[in-house]
Amino acid sequence: MKKEKTEGNDKESRLLNTAFKLFTEKGMKDTSIQDIVDNANVAKGTFYLYFKDKYEIRDILIAKKSSKLFNEALKELRKNYIENLSDQVIFIINYVIDELVKAPTLLKFISKNLSSGIYNKNVRKIYEENGEDSIYKLFIKGVEDNHIELKNPEVTLFMIIELLSSTCFNSILYDEPLPINEFKPYLYDTIRNMIGSGNL
Amino acid sequence: MKKEKTEGNDKESRLLNTAFKLFTEKGMKDTSIQDIVDNANVAKGTFYLYFKDKYEIRDILIAKKSSKLFNEALKELRKNYIENLSDQVIFIINYVIDELVKAPTLLKFISKNLSSGIYNKNVRKIYEENGEDSIYKLFIKGVEDNHIELKNPEVTLFMIIELLSSTCFNSILYDEPLPINEFKPYLYDTIRNMIGSGNL
DNA sequence: ATTAATATTGACCAATAGTCTAAAATATGT
DNA sequence: ACATATTTTAGACTATTGGTCAATATTAAT
Numbered sequence: 229m230k231k232e233k234t235e236g237n238d239k240e241s242r243l244l245n246t247a248f249k250l251f252t253e254k255g256m257k258d259t260s261i262q263d264i265v266d267n268a269n270v271a272k273g274t275f276y277l278y279f280k281d282k283y284e285i286r287d288i289l290i291a292k293k294s295s296k297l298f299n300e301a302l303k304e305l306r307k308n309y310i311e312n313l314s315d316q317v318i319f320i321i322n323y324v325i326d327e328l329v330k331a332p333t334l335l336k337f338i339s340k341n342l343s344s345g346i347y348n349k350n351v352r353k354i355y356e357e358n359g360e361d362s363i364y365k366l367f368i369k370g371v372e373d374n375h376i377e378l379k380n381p382e383v384t385l386f387m388i389i390e391l392l393s394s395t396c397f398n399s400i401l402y403d404e405p406l407p408i409n410e411f412k413p414y415l416y417d418t419i420r421n422m423i424g425s426g427n428l
Numbered sequence: 429m430k431k432e433k434t435e436g437n438d439k440e441s442r443l444l445n446t447a448f449k450l451f452t453e454k455g456m457k458d459t460s461i462q463d464i465v466d467n468a469n470v471a472k473g474t475f476y477l478y479f480k481d482k483y484e485i486r487d488i489l490i491a492k493k494s495s496k497l498f499n500e501a502l503k504e505l506r507k508n509y510i511e512n513l514s515d516q517v518i519f520i521i522n523y524v525i526d527e528l529v530k531a532p533t534l535l536k537f538i539s540k541n542l543s544s545g546i547y548n549k550n551v552r553k554i555y556e557e558n559g560e561d562s563i564y565k566l567f568i569k570g571v572e573d574n575h576i577e578l579k580n581p582e583v584t585l586f587m588i589i590e591l592l593s594s595t596c597f598n599s600i601l602y603d604e605p606l607p608i609n610e611f612k613p614y615l616y617d618t619i620r621n622m623i624g625s626g627n628l
Numbered sequence: 629a630t631t632a633a634t635a636t637t638g639a640c641c642a643a644t645a646g647t648c649t650a651a652a653a654t655a656t657g658t
Numbered sequence: 659a660c661a662t663a664t665t666t667t668a669g670a671c672t673a674t675t676g677g678t679c680a681a682t683a684t685t686a687a688t
Contacts, residue, residue, distance in 0.1 A: 239667085257483065260644055271668040276646065283457065379610065387594050394590035410579065418618060439636085460675055471637040476677065635684065645674070653666070658659100 240278045242268040244292070247285045252333045256286065294338050295355055297324055298363045305366075313370035314423045318416045320363060321392050328396050329408055335396055363389075376423065388419055440478045442468040444492070447485045452533045456486065491554035494538050497524055498563045513570040514623045518616045520563060521592050528596050529608055535596055563589075576623065588619055 246268035250259040261282060265272050279285045301323035310316050328335040355362055364385065371381045378384050395408070395415055446468040450459040461482060465472050479485045501523035510516050528535040555562055564585065571581045578584050595608070595615055 261646085262644070272646080273648080273669070274667060277666075281645080383611070387591070390590055390594035391587070394587055411583070414622075418621070421618070421621070422614075461677085462675070472677085473637055473679080474635080477635075481676080629688100631686105631688080633684105633686075635682105637680105637682075639679095639681100641676105641678075643674105643676070645672105647672075648670095649668105650670105651666105651668080653664105655662100655664070657662080 239268070239270045239274055243270065243275060243278060244285065244289060247282075248289050248293075248337070251286065251289070252337050256282065290338055291355055293334060295362070297327055297334075297338075300327070302363070302366060313367075313374045313376060314420045316370060317363075317367065317388060317423065318419055320366075321388070321415070321419065322412065324392060325396060325408060325412070378423070384422055388422060391415060391418060439468070439470045439474055443470065443475060443478060444485065444489060447482075448489050448493075448537070451486065451489070452537050456482065488554055490538055493534060495555055495562070497527055497534075497538075500527070502563070502566060513567075513574045513576060514620045516570060517567065517588060517623065518619055520566075521588070521615070521619065522612065524592060525596060525608060525612070578623070584622055588622060591615060591618060 243264060247259070247264050250263055250267065254263075259282070261272065261275055264285075265275050279288070298320065301320040304323055305316060305319050308319065310319055328338075355364075364382075367385045368381055370376075371378055392415075395411055443464060447459070447464050450463055450467065454463075459482070461472065461475055464485075465475050479488070498520065501520040504523055505516060505519050508519065510519055528538075555564075564582075567585045568581055570576075571578055592615075595611055
C-alpha cells in the first residue's frame, strides 16, 4: 500500500510551497535550488527526485495555482445557474480578477502566465492530469450547447484569457492598486462582442 | 575621438547578434554566457564590460528589435497620410503582424514580450535612449490631436498591444502557420471599438 | 616617441546545478 | 515478529556556469 501522506506536509508539497514563497519574495533568478531545499528542510537529492529543474517546479506551480483558481470560479458559477455562455465566461473572469486583486503575490506570479498556463504543453499536461473541469472544457461545451458558431473557439478563449491577463497585469504595472473596477465594463463588453459576434 | 566602429562589427554588436541567434535557436535556458562569447569570438570579460548578465542582453534585444519594427511601421505610416487615429493604429498593428509572420524567429522571440517591451522599466529606458518616435508617442499625440477622450490612453494602448501580442502568439501555438488574416478583421474591430467608444 | 586613457583578455575563484551511492524508512511475505 | 524487497532520503561529490580582476594590448593625445 502506498504511503499515506498528510495533505501538504510531504516533502514534495513542502518543496512546492517553499518554492512559491521564495519565487514570489525574491524572484526566480535569485532563488537557487539550494535555497529551496534549505528552507524546505529536505536534501538536494530529494528535489531532483520530484522535479527536473527550477523551471519545472515553476510550471507546476502555475498550473496548480491557476487551475485551483478557475476551479473555484467554476464551483461558484454552478451555484448561480447562469444560462448564457457570455455571462458564464464573464462570471468566471470576474471571479478570477477579484481573487487575484485580493492576493497580489499570487497575481504577480501568475498574471503574466495565465495564457501560457493554458497553452504551454508542460503546464497543460498537469491540467489534464488534474482531471478536473477546466475553463477550456466549460467553454467548448458552452459553445456547443448554445449553438454558437465560432471559427476557432480555442483561439477565442485564448484571446479572452489574454485580455484577462493584461487587465490583471495593469494592476501590477503601478505600485499602488489600480481601480480595476473601472476597466471591467470595457473588458466585459469586449468578451460579449467576441462570443456574440462570431467573428472568430 | 571615439573609436570608429563599423556598423554591426564591433564586439558589442557581435555579442548582441550572437546572443539573439543562440537564444532563438536553443532558448535562453540552454544558452550560457560562455556559449555566447565563444560564438562571438570575444573573451568572457568583454561580455561583462557591456552587459550585466544574460537577462540584460535579452532586454536590450527585445527593445532594439521591437523598436526597429515599430519605427519601420511608423515610417510606412507617414507615406500614407492616414488621418484617423484608429486607422493609424490599425495600420501599424497590421504592419507589425505582417512582418512578424514573415520572420518566425523574431516572432517567437518577441511576441510574448511586446507588452513587457513597452512597460518593463529596463526595456523602456532603452526605448527612451533610442530617442526615436515610438508607438507610445504617436498614440498619446493622436489622442490629443483628435480630441479623443480616453480615461487612460496608456492602458488602452497597452491592451491593444496585448491583443497584437496574443494574435501573434497564436501563430506560434501551432507548428504550421495560422491563417492570421482571418483574425485580423476581428482584431481591428476591437481596436476601433476601444478607441472609438472611449470606454477606457 | 612618450604618456594617458580605454578596451580586451583569459586565468582564476565563487556559486549553483545536477549526480550518485550508501543509509534509512517503509512495505510485503511468511 | 522477523526477514527481505522496495522506496525514499541524504548529502558528499563532480560538473557547469557565473562573475572578477590584474595583466596586456590597443588607441588617442601631446
